[in-house]
Every structure is written in structure tokens, then in C-alpha cells.
Amino acid sequence: MKRVVVGLSGGVDSSVTAYLLKEQGYEVIGLFMKNWHDDSVTISDECPWLEDSNDAMIVADKLGIPFQTVDLSEEYKERIVDYMFNEYERGRTPNPDVLCNREIKFDVFMKIALGLGADYVATGHYCRKGTIEKDGEEVYQLLAGIDGNKDQSYFLCQLSQEQLSKTLFPIGELTKPEVRKIATEADLITADKKDSQGLCFIGKVRLPDFLQQKLKPKEGVIVEVSKEQNFYERNIPVFQSKEEELKFYSEKPVYHLSDGKVVGKHQGAHYFTKGQRKGLHVGGTVEPLFVIDTDVEENVIYTGQGKAHPGLFRRTLFVTDDELHWIREDLALDVDETMQIKARIRYRQPLQNATIYKVVGGAYVDFETPQSAITEGQFVAWYIKDELVGSGVIS
Known part of the structure; x- marks a missing residue:
């Protein structure tokens, strides 16, 4: 027994x-x-x-x-x-x-x-x-x-x-x-x-x-960024390598106060997360506001109207080597190897088609379609059919 x-x-x-x-x-x-x-x-x-x-x-x-x-x-x-x-x-x-x-x-x-x-x-x-x-x-x-x-x-x-x-x-x-x-x-x-x-x-x-037990409230501003901003219409350069392309698509915009208008106040950027809708307490917009980025250094929350706002979407994410984990160690990729996978970036999200590319220093997960609210610190998990083979912390 x-x-x-x-x-x-x-x-x-x-x-x-x-x-x-x-x-x-x-x-x-x-x-x-x-x-x-x-x-x-x-x-x-x-x-x-x-x-x-x-x-x-x-x-x-x-x-x-x-x-x-x-x-x-x-x-x-x-x-x-x-x-x-x-x-x-x-x-x-x-x-x-x-x-x-x-x-x-x-x-x-x-x-x-x-x-x-x-x-x-x-x-x-x-x-x-x-x-x-x-x-x-x-x-x-x-x-x-x-x-x-x-x-x-x-x-x-x-x-x-x-x-x-x-x-x-x-x-x-x-x-x-x-x-x-x-x-x-x-x-x-x-x-x-x-x-x-x-x-x-x-x-x-x-x-x-x-x-708040440990992170003290700190008043800052909520900025609304228009979906018409020209930096969302990026010029696609000619890439010299696949890695250069992946790096380009994994980079998120860097926001500044001048990119939008102040629409409210908050009690600490560190209490908010990308994709969040509740808790902003800002009214008067045609569509609800969503957090598109937080800047904890400057204590600013950047928001956009509607769940289709371009600031929410990215096609590619990166996981550093020290936060890369293979359950199936026998399937772990070597540098320059790739694998067709299905991946999710949050619980209950339907699995998405993606490719994982192993590079020096980590791995890129490149989705077939851009994903909403790819969030640093969350886990991406990848599957082959119904088997979860690996995961990593989004960096």
C-alpha cells in the first residue's frame, strides 16, 4: 500500500x-x-x-x-x-x-x-x-x-x-x-x-x-493617451535578422506626460496593472479607460479608451534565461532553435498559436496575432497539443 x-x-x-x-x-x-x-x-x-x-x-x-x-x-x-x-x-x-x-x-x-x-x-x-x-x-x-x-x-x-x-x-x-x-x-x-x-x-x-501594508500610497496622475498617436503607426524597418525583427515587435512604447492629457489622480502606480479597468475612477469618456502602461519611477498611469486601444497590444514577448523553465527538459531548445507551440499569458485564456525562438540570453514567444495586455511579471506557458511543456516570466 x-x-x-x-x-x-x-x-x-x-x-x-x-x-x-x-x-x-x-x-x-x-x-x-x-x-x-x-x-x-x-x-x-x-x-x-x-x-x-x-x-x-x-x-x-x-x-x-x-x-x-x-x-x-x-x-x-x-x-x-x-x-x-x-x-x-x-x-x-x-x-x-x-x-x-x-x-x-x-x-x-x-x-x-x-x-x-x-x-x-x-x-x-x-x-x-x-x-x-x-x-x-x-x-x-x-x-x-x-x-x-x-x-x-x-x-x-x-x-x-x-x-x-x-x-x-x-x-x-x-x-x-x-x-x-x-x-x-x-x-x-x-x-x-x-x-x-x-x-x-x-x-x-x-x-x-x-x-498598502508595505507599499505606501503616493499620489500621481492618470494620463489618457489617444489611439490616434502617431507612434502607434510605426515604420517597419528592413530587418537584418529574425532576432532583430523579434526584438522590434517585443518592444513596448515608452510613454511621456506629453503623449496625452491628465484625466485624473491615483494613489500609487504600483497598485495598478496593464489591462486593468476597475479602480481608475475616471468618468466622462465615450469608452471605458484601460491601463496601457504604468511608470512606477515617475508614478504615472497611462490609459487608453476601449479594449481595442493599440497601446494594449503586442505580438512578441521575451523571457530571460534565468526565468525560463522547461517541465520537459528533454525538449528544451538550444540557441537558434525554434518550436511551434500554443501559448497562453493568463489562466483561462484560450490557447494561441505561437512560435518560440531561443536566442542568446533568453527566448522570444512570437504570437500569430497580437495579444492584449502582455504584462511583465506574469507567466507565459506553452503547450504541444494538450501537454504543458514549459513556461517563463514575461520580462
Whole structure:
């Protein structure tokens, strides 16, 4: 009997994960991760982690499996929260959910589980694991979940072969309605529980309130840039090389105050992100304003009217070598090699046709059609068919 430690979060997905593994004859242990307990920045008064740990305990009791809580709040603060503050301060927009999986669930938590003699760690993610043999060695694949509406492979885009080798995703072959049906039939308390919203483990948070703990408010101006600006009509030069072309298309405009008109004020450029529409509090425009860029040095937010504003779109992005990650290390490109891929720059975005070009110092991802709100600090993940093979932080 192989031993599996399940990250029981108090939600329906992890509850059914534990139930299915027990049915399959594994020796199952439930662990609840307590990762955050600063209630001063959550929106609602309810204490989410207390309620969740209680539900997780009731599920474990119902399934007759051992259960304990582990407090990882110190590691979570160091590796996730501090990183977030740092990225926002630099004018980048981090993805805490991707980081949380890489740094907490599949690193700190996994080490605790293995310390308990576990053969595997299991989570309630909607994705699948494949195994193939290549050159006499086992290679692990991260495959999209069967439920296209819930596929969470993107959030696991930073996992390694080592981490995948010790991981199980029992609900990846199921749809969400099927998972709820199993929970109902097994009489689990979490069967009808709503999916959690908000930052991974922090719950519902007002992001500016959260960031204001460390990043002080600083009044600045909101500038509206017209879509008629002549720098959007760039002259396309004659390129001497493919790399020169990619560099050209990956560069974003550099905005100055003189490029538009001041239409409002804000409390800190570092609280905003590209593509954002809410929170600007500027009225009187024909179409809603969207953030097209932020300048944290000068503390200016540049905006444009409408979601088709040219300032939102770019065709190409760059990932530096130190932020480039291959789940399938055997497929990693060498300099001057290319690969046809499908890629996404945010969770739930439909996969887009693209080509990845490896150059000295990093890789360009060149999309067939320009993408809206390519945002520094976010993750781009690339797929071959339904397999996520690599990812990187947009630089």
C-alpha cells in the first residue's frame, strides 16, 4: 500500500481527491496548510482558513484518515508575500497562484509529506500526469485537465520533473459536475461548497489594501493617451535578422506626460496593472479607460479608451534565461532553435498559436496575432497539443 499525503484544503476538489485515493486502496493522510493569518486585509469578516480547516477535518474524519494542520505561514510570507511586494514595487504584476504551487505546495509541503514517509503528494488540481519512456528513462508529462472549463495546468507551469514524479492528480480525468456528484454520493460536507476566490490561500483581499501594508500610497496622475498617436503607426524597418525583427515587435512604447492629457489622480502606480479597468475612477469618456502602461519611477498611469486601444497590444514577448523553465527538459531548445507551440499569458485564456525562438540570453514567444495586455511579471506557458511543456516570466 503506497502512502499518499493529500493537501486537504477544505474544498470539494481536495475532498474528492482524498476519497478517490482511499477507494483505490492507497494509505491516505490529510494535511491542511495554514498559510496566512493576517485578517486585517481580508474583505469579509469570516475567517476563511479556520472554516476551511474545520471542513477539512470533518472530511478526514468521515473518510477515516489521519489529519493534521501544518503552519507554513512563515515560508508563505517569505516566498510569496514578500516576492509579491517586491514585484509590484518594480512595476511588475506577479502571479501568486503559480508561485504558491512552485514554492509552497510542491516544495515546502511536499518535503513535509515525504518526511511522513509518503510515496506521493496529491492535490485537487484539474490536470493530468502522463508518463512516457524516452532513451530508457521515465519522463513525466503535465497534461491539461479533461474539463476544459476548469483546466488548471497553467497554475502548475513551474513544476519540475522531480516534483511531477511524486505527484498525483486524481480528479484530472473528471469534470467539476462529476466531482460534485461524487462528493454528494459520498456524503462529504464540502459537496456544495462554493469555489474559493481571491489570492491563493489569502482569500478575498482588496489588493491595494493588501499592498498598502508595505507599499505606501503616493499620489500621481492618470494620463489618457489617444489611439490616434502617431507612434502607434510605426515604420517597419528592413530587418537584418529574425532576432532583430523579434526584438522590434517585443518592444513596448515608452510613454511621456506629453503623449496625452491628465484625466485624473491615483494613489500609487504600483497598485495598478496593464489591462486593468476597475479602480481608475475616471468618468466622462465615450469608452471605458484601460491601463496601457504604468511608470512606477515617475508614478504615472497611462490609459487608453476601449479594449481595442493599440497601446494594449503586442505580438512578441521575451523571457530571460534565468526565468525560463522547461517541465520537459528533454525538449528544451538550444540557441537558434525554434518550436511551434500554443501559448497562453493568463489562466483561462484560450490557447494561441505561437512560435518560440531561443536566442542568446533568453527566448522570444512570437504570437500569430497580437495579444492584449502582455504584462511583465506574469507567466507565459506553452503547450504541444494538450501537454504543458514549459513556461517563463514575461520580462
